[in-house]
Amino acid sequence: xxxVVIAVVVVAVVLFFVSTYNRLVTLRxxxxxxxxxxxxxxxxRHDLIPNLVETVKGYATHESxxxxxxxxxxxAAVAAGATASPxxxxxxxxxxxxxxxxxFAVAENYPQLQAVQEFKDLSENLTATEDKIAxxxxxxxxxxxxxxxxxxxxxTNLFADAFGFKPEEYxxxxxxxxxxxxxxxx
Amino acid sequence: xxxxxxPARVSIYDAAAANRVRTAVLLVSFVFIVVVLAxxxxxxxxxxxxxxxxxxxxxxxxxxxWVSYFAGDKLILAQxxxxxxxxxxxxxxxxxxxxxxxxxxxxxxxLYVIEDSAPNAFATGRDPAHASLVVTRGLLQKMxxxxxxxxxxxxxxxxxxxxxxxxxLVTVLVGTVALIADMAWRAMFWGGGSRGRDRDRGGGGxxxxxxxxxxxxxxxxxAQLIQLAVSRQREYLADASGALLTRYPPGLxxxxxxxxxxxxxxxxxxxxxxxxxxxNPLKDAPAFFDHLFDTHPPIEERIRRLEAMG
Numbered sequence: 363x364x365x366v367v368i369a370v371v372v373v374a375v376v377l378f379f380v381s382t383y384n385r386l387v388t389l390r391x392x393x394x395x396x397x398x399x400x401x402x403x404x405x406x407r408h409d410l411i412p413n414l415v416e417t418v419k420g421y422a423t424h425e426s427x428x429x430x431x432x433x434x435x436x437x438a439a440v441a442a443g444a445t446a447s448p449x450x451x452x453x454x455x456x457x458x459x460x461x462x463x464x465x466f467a468v469a470e471n472y473p474q475l476q477a478v479q480e481f482k483d484l485s486e487n488l489t490a491t492e493d494k495i496a497x498x499x500x501x502x503x504x505x506x507x508x509x510x511x512x513x514x515x516x517x518t519n520l521f522a523d524a525f526g527f528k529p530e531e532y533x534x535x536x537x538x539x540x541x542x543x544x545x546x547x548x
Numbered sequence: 549x550x551x552x553x554x555p556a557r558v559s560i561y562d563a564a565a566a567n568r569v570r571t572a573v574l575l576v577s578f579v580f581i582v583v584v585l586a587x588x589x590x591x592x593x594x595x596x597x598x599x600x601x602x603x604x605x606x607x608x609x610x611x612x613x614w615v616s617y618f619a620g621d622k623l624i625l626a627q628x629x630x631x632x633x634x635x636x637x638x639x640x641x642x643x644x645x646x647x648x649x650x651x652x653x654x655x656x657x658x659l660y661v662i663e664d665s666a667p668n669a670f671a672t673g674r675d676p677a678h679a680s681l682v683v684t685r686g687l688l689q690k691m692x693x694x695x696x697x698x699x700x701x702x703x704x705x706x707x708x709x710x711x712x713x714x715x716x717l718v719t720v721l722v723g724t725v726a727l728i729a730d731m732a733w734r735a736m737f738w739g740g741g742s743r744g745r746d747r748d749r750g751g752g753g754x755x756x757x758x759x760x761x762x763x764x765x766x767x768x769x770x771a772q773l774i775q776l777a778v779s780r781q782r783e784y785l786a787d788a789s790g791a792l793l794t795r796y797p798p799g800l801x802x803x804x805x806x807x808x809x810x811x812x813x814x815x816x817x818x819x820x821x822x823x824x825x826x827x828n829p830l831k832d833a834p835a836f837f838d839h840l841f842d843t844h845p846p847i848e849e850r851i852r853r854l855e856a857m858g
Contacts, residue, residue, distance in 0.1 A: 392561070396653055403650065490643050497651030497793075505653075 382518055386527050389509040393530050396502035397448070400533060403495045404443060404455065410491065411436050411462070414484045418465055421475040425468045432461040448531040456535060462488075499533050506530045563709035563785065570714050575613050578721045582609035582728060589764060592757040608728075616720030617713075621672045621680055624719065624824070628670075629816045630660035630682045637661075641688065641696070645681060648701050651793050652708040657681040666812035667691065670824040671703040671712050679707045684814065691803055698800025701790035702826055709789065711782050715824055723820045729764055780845045783826075787850055791857055801854040808847040 415429050422428075435458040442454035466485070469475050476482075510529045513522045586605030590597060616623075633642070642659060649656040657671065657679035667686040673679035681703050691699065706712050791797040807827045814829035822830050828844045 399650060399653060490647065493643075493647045494650045497647055501651050501653045 379521075383525060386509075386512060386518070386522065386525070389505070389512055390527065390530070392505045393502070393509050396498070396505045397533075400495065400498045400502050401443070403491055403498050404439070404451075407458075407488070407491045407495065408436055408440050408443070410484060410488050411458075414465065414481075414488065417478065417481050417484060418469050418472075418475060421472045421478075422468050428461075428464050428468050432458070432465050435461040448533045452533050452535055459535070495535070499535060503532050503534075506532055563711075563789075567710040567714050571710075571717060574714065574717055574721070578613060578717075578725070579606065579609040581725060582606075585725075585728065585764065609724075612724045613717070613721065616717055616724070617674055620716045620720040621674065621678070624672050624716070624821055625660060625680060625682065627816070627818070628662055628682065628821060630662050630680075633659040633661055638688065640693070641683065641700075644693070644697055644700055645704070648697070648704050648793055649707075652704055654679070654704065654708050657704070657707060659683075661685060661688070662814070662816050664812075664814055664816060665689070666814040666829065667807050667810055668814050668817070668825045668827060668829045669699050669703055670821075670826065671706045672716050672824060673707070673712050674716060675710065675713060676707050679712060681707070686810070686812070690806060690810070694794075694796060694799035695803035695806065697794050698790060698796070698803045699826055701793040702786045702800055703790075705786040705789040705793065706782070709782075709786070711786065715782075719820055719824060783845055783850065784853065787854060788857070791854060797854040797857040801851045804847050804851050804854070 411432065415432060419429060435454070439451070439454040439458045442451045446454070469481070512518055513527055513529055583602055583605045586601045587599070590601035591599075635642075638659070638661070642656075645659060646656045654676040657673065657676075658681070660680055660682040662668075662682060662684045664684045665686040666684055667690045669681070669683045669687055671679060671681045681700070683699075687696070687699065706715070787800060790800055794800070804827060814825070817825060817829035819830070822828055823844070825844075827847060
């Protein structure tokens, strides 16, 4: 009788650890997949910038510092893409966003440039990519939140670290006018 | 209600897992219904042998389930007279769809248009990688950007939640049950003459014959009711997750209001496909069956819930 009780308890404990472990692996995998989505959109952004710089340069010949800044910021962001953590990448991307703003500010001073189809297409594509980055970031952060919450709630927090599960970093971009999440009540 | 988890906490992963279970239940019960129906009809009404019919019915059931799983979306698209959009058509629609798809972590679906001025939309496919999103010309013409975003986010939530697979199977399988019941009716009248030659079954046979008749009458109705029960709750959930995706509930609310105010009937929709659409495309509301046979929750209620999200 005692042996049966012990066996049942042992099996229950093992099942608990197995299912918790598998759930954490699943959640971590979702974070990785979501991160890959962000990566795709950031790369697309980096690919668009050289063309934009070239197009604007053709009209705004005297603004070399602005172009240097954006080219440097882009190089830093690309470099960060290879190795850096989400937080460091977000910082590099924020610098790039600032540099891009000044390019567009410069472009505003050249009415002929505004009429060029290539410039219009590029800025439209860039805006669409920024939108996608914002959405990809939201999806990623949602998955990070689910994963981190699981890690940090009792009783998982007692042994998650021992199994090698570490909290993931959020990807935070400096963005004004982000829409608040609506309250859903049923 | 305290016991109900708010949809805000239901991730697409939870909804998708629930729908995987639903898909399995649906397929098993479909095969079961068809086999039982065929057995009773064969044994007691059509004057044949029920046992002999069972393997045939089983094959037909599994076959039609197979076809509806892999080709059901194409059937539905063809029936709705939807045309696939080329990569350069409707740039705004494509941009919004791609952006929202990124926000849900699903691949962007293929885009289709129905050339009809009634505003409506639906999504179909067996999984997000094989999903198609259909909008009518009327939707593109009558909605502004935030409204279009609301509608597309609702449809993409169906894709992310894997609702589209359940809805696809329900649509095609309910149609199949109706078709089989219809065929059984015919077989019954054709087989009626041979019944006299059957061996005597006594009173038990008569009762079972009545059971068979009742089954025959109610199984299409049951199938229909399953479809409706499944689709109404789903719409509220997709409204909520769509609103969470765009972060702008008034967009979808305003789109629903426009769709409700529009009196045009979507010609390409029919009873089988009606429940796929974001709002009932048939505009029929027979007073007698009012709520039992609604394919969609009342649009005013959906708008009210969206407005409550603020």
